Amino acid sequence: MESELGQQIDRILAKAIVELAVSYKVGSIVLPVLTDIRSCLQAEVNAKAEAKIPGCLEAQKSYAKKYRSSVNRWSYGRLQNSIISKASQQNIVIESVKLSVYQEPIIIAEEMAFTAYKSRQVP
Numbered sequence: 001m002e003s004e005l006g007q008q009i010d011r012i013l014a015k016a017i018v019e020l021a022v023s024y025k026v027g028s029i030v031l032p033v034l035t036d037i038r039s040c041l042q043a044e045v046n047a048k049a050e051a052k053i054p055g056c057l058e059a060q061k062s063y064a065k066k067y068r069s070s071v072n073r074w075s076y077g078r079l080q081n082s083i084i085s086k087a088s089q090q091n092i093v094i095e096s097v098k099l100s101v102y103q104e105p106i107i108i109a110e111e112m113a114f115t116a117y118k119s120r121q122v123p
Contacts, residue, residue: 006075007082014082021092028093029083030116032108034076035098041068095119 021029045067049060084094095116099108 007078010075010079010082013079014086017083018086018090018092021087022090026092028095028116029087030095030097030112031080031083032112033096033098 017029042064045064046060048067049063053059053063087094097112097115097119099111
């Protein structure tokens with residue numbers, strides 16, 4: 001049941017993303033390659049746990065475990081496939097960009113867009 005709900009949410013998100021892309025008349029959507037996301041998230045979660053619960057390692061570990069389990073249930077690959085499917089129906093190209101390090105979302109978006117743009121340039 002949870003998987004079906006996740007699939008439905010992914011389809012809704014993908015549809016909204018592609019509709020936004022169409023409304024801006026873009027030629028491509030850039031998606032991040034998340035091969036190292038777990039290690040990046042681990043560092044961030046540990047820092048949040050330490051800030052929220054200073055000095056208590058057991059409580060920090062418990063907080064981090066709960067946070068990781070909620071994040072790990074989400075399937076980025078399934079969402080990515082939904083976006084690819086919807087984008088192809090609108091003749092929108094999907095580009096993938098590997099992120100260098102975790103940063104603020106706006107900086108990540110700018111870096112991804114710039115990297116995709118540079119990769120299209122003829123040397």
